[in-house]
Amino acid sequence: MIVLENTPSAVLVLAVGVLCGTGVYLLLERPLTRILLGFILISNGVNLMLLVAGGRAGASPIVGSSDEPMSDPLAQAMTLTAIVITLGLTAFILALAYRSWQLHGHDEVADDVEDRRVARHAALNAPAYEDADADETGQTLDEEAAAVHDDVAGDEAPGEEAPGDDTSDVTTPGEAR
Amino acid sequence: MSWIPAAWGPETLVPLPVLVPLFAAGLTLALHRYANVQRTISVAALVASTLASVGLVLAADAGPVVVDVGGWAAPVGIALVADRLAALMLTVSGVMLLCVLLYSLGQGVPENEAETVDEARVGGAIPVAIFHPTYLVLAAGVSNAFLTGDLFNLYVGFEILLAASAVLLTLGGTAERVRAGSVYLIVALASSVLFLSAIALIYAATGTVNMAQLAVRLPEIDDTVRVALQLLLLLAFGIKAAVFPLSFWLPDSYPTAPAPVTAVFAGLLTKVGVYSILRTQTLIFPDSPVVDQILLVVALATMVIGILGAVAQNDVKRLLSFTLVSHIGFMIFGIALASEAGTAAAIFYVVHHISVQTALFLVVGLVEWRGGSTSLDRLGGLAKLAPLLAVLFFVPALNLAGIPPLSGFLGKVGLLTEGVRIGTPLAWALVVGSVATSLLTLYAVVKAWNKAFWQTAPAEIPEHAPMPRTMVWPAAALVTFGLSLTVVAGPLYGYADRSAATTMDGYTYIEAVYPGGSDRGTGQSADVTDAQTEGGDGP
Structure with a gap:
């Protein structure tokens, strides 16, 4: 034993x-x-x-049937x-x-789209449940969600970024650095 | 001596739902240059594993079919156990995986994905080549989770399907999918880590990870420790199953994936979590009234809050994701009642919900294909443009809401009857909650139905070639499958009843896998078994 x-x-x-x-x-x-x-x-x-x-x-893991202690x-x-x-x-x-x-150009996890929707709702103090509200900022919720992050553009309002910046040219960030 | 029985008994079938898709995944990866060969292999593999599952359903009705992997009997080796519940889940998921695969073939994943890949400037047709192998690995992972009789192997099954699902979710690597994929992956990893720590602690407390042996040993340990272990396991499975406070990740990550992928995820992945909760509550930790109360409250919150989310949504895919969360509540309700009839109803409900939810997501894929969007503000007038599509949406939508005489109604009646019979205030609260949730589900799907199919189209719906038949008929087949559940509801409910009976008594399962700790096996080393059993007993 x-x-x-x-x-x-x-x-x-x-x-x-x-x-x-x-x-x-x-x-x-x-x-x-x-x-x-x-x-x-x-x-x-x-x-x-x-x-x-x-x-x-x-101790060694397997020692067969001897009485030696084993792990x-x-x-x-x-x-x-x-x-x-x-x-x-x-x-x-x-x-x-x-x-x-x-x-x-960064690896931060983007906001939940629903979160952005709530944020936009609060900001505009108006119903924001239509995707048509993309007209108001020129960005879709997805782009806006992706644009929000801590390190790089923390003080920049998401609406001020050109909508194309983050998606149009994928190689830019890599080449820029 | 050999672990393959001399006569080819039902044991031969048990490993097939895991092995065949895994092997086929390897083959399709090796043959990624030949798209047609890939398709043939994938379809053949899923057909084979579904047939094996059907065989298991029949065989398991006589008693659980057990296979010791590698010839080591239960406490040491890994056991694959096909009891009624596992076989039933395997069959339904097999049918579903097959339908979705055929649908994705019809959709022509190649063309679609090539487009996104081009946009993203990643070279070549890589995603196409990896779709089939990944899909098959997902199938193997799901089967493994259903079949395993070993907690650690369940973890491995979870990880297999997690890795595969993460790849499927991020196919093509667009910004949207990377976002959804990151959230999904991180949440899933957190749940896996929790599960693994639960395993470590359970192993420390009992010296085993075999579920049958756990059922024997756990009653002997300290009550508080046992409840802590149980809650830790339920926490991990609750994230997988998207039970209310842990469901936040689901509606945000599922809708961005390609339609067939979303359909599979919605139909299967959460159900694997529900299945694990069912096993935990019935086999490993039976008789836990306190935890059952907690689960009842959680089930109520999941139903009500989930469906309120659905009502607020304006995008069909997101709306359906929320109804998915909400209806998980029904299954948890059945499990938490901790009675045979409750469990039977939960099992029936899982089967019904897998088919219905998957069918709905496939049909919404067709809606998106035809109408160019899934937003209810942009869709309209589809009833005239595509009457068949309208029917395909309407039937499972009503089934989901639980309109008699469809299978959703039968499942809910089973749950409500048992809730009323138990009759504690909490059970009554759940009965009321269920009815309210059903009505709100009806409201949500009818809203989607009215807007997408009947309102005047707000924007011109572009003219399209007719929907590819290869996409329509798998969706139609799945809708029909959902309907046929109503037709065979009698036998099916009977089978669910018998599954519940064997899962609830625990004895049958334990006797089959681990008969009183005696050596059962073929080709096991008695020395090692003894050492293991005694060595693990210590703490």
Whole structure:
């Protein structure tokens, strides 16, 4: 019979907490790259948690039928799987961030269209439920949503940007820098 | 010795809905240069996996069909379990995936996507080449989530379908889709991370991730810990299922995708979440009255707030996305009643809703194709221009609202009857809420119907070639499928009843997967099983 030492190490538990806490903070940021970093940190924290759940480290995972103490192989297998999945999704977010930067010159997650609609509604203090209100600012809700972001044009009203700027020429931002 | 039974029994069918689409995905990726070969393979793969699912429905009626992947029996290996519920979900989703695939072939995803790609100045026909493989991977992920008997494998299924859906959502990489895709992906990732931490904590508490074994072990752990674990799981699944406070992401991300993609997402992805909630509540954590109360409140909020959102919308796609959120509430209502009849009604409702919601989104795709827009301010007069389209929209719309004698009505009657029978104040509140939601759904879809089909067109609707038949008939087939659910409602409801009975008693499932902890298997190593069981017991 094999009994594992299961009391988790305080250091590891603390590490899980710090990784997840920092990750959540970053996840609440707006640029995709920071969100990505947050996601990576949380994933690492959770992977570590899986390992901690499998008991103390130190022994080899599979030792056949001898009485030697062994680590839990299942927790390690699950962690490995989770790492691979994280890798794939990280690559996808990076691609998404790059594409967003190609299109807009920044990688901030754009506003919800509905949010923009509410904002526009408040600003005009008039019903804004028709898409016809694109005439009033010259932008569709989608363009307006994409134009709102923190870093680059924070003080610029969305309406002042030429509507074509952010979509017409996708290569401009890249070449400009 | 071999895990393939000597006689080709129903066990052979169990892995097929996962394996066939995955294998076909690889093939279509390798053959991306030959569009026709790609199409043939995709259709053939989905037909095959749907047929396998139908076989499973018949086989599972006699008892759950279990396969140990890799020959390792339940507690160590991963079990694939096709009980009545899983088989039923597989079949409906298979039919739906097939119809949508045929529709997308008819739509000519190639031409459409090539256009957006050109605009975005990304070279070549890449999205076309990746549509089929991604779609098949999505199918495999959904099947895996339905079939798995292992919590971690459920996570893997979720991730497979998440990755595939993120790719489908951002096809072509236009600004609009990148925006929608980012929101969708981040929310989905947050839910996955929550799910994974729930798995880690459950593993720490019980030493297993096999659902049948969890059902045996969880009652032995501390009550408060158990409730915390349950809530964590429900939180993760609630985001997937778009249950009220966690549903904000859905109406903003679905409508921007191409019509067939939106249809699949609306029909299937949230239902995978609902299915997981159903499994959690019936198998892993049965008898949890407090959480059931919470779920009832959540169901009420989902219904009412969702449908109020729909009423306020002026774009058909967004309107339908909100009704989707709202009707998730009905399913949660059935699950939260925690009775056999309630669960049966929820299962019937899920089947009905998958077919109806998908059909509606496909038809709206046709409306957009014909009318050039989905905004109700720009559409009009379509009833004259395309009478067939009007019928195709009208039937599932009424079905969604629950007009008798359609299947939506039957599902709602089942839910309401059980709600009345239980008769607590909260259950009554939900009964009233359901009726109000149904009426408001009727109002919302009739508004869309009036504006799109009957009002004088505000702007000239451009003349068009007639709608491609290859797009119309898959949509029509799905509408007919929804109608046929009404015709076969008796047997179907009976089947849902029996599924509910087996899911609720738990015993059947546990006995099939993990008979009292004894070795069942073929080709398993008893040594490792013992070590695993004892090793995990500690915490």
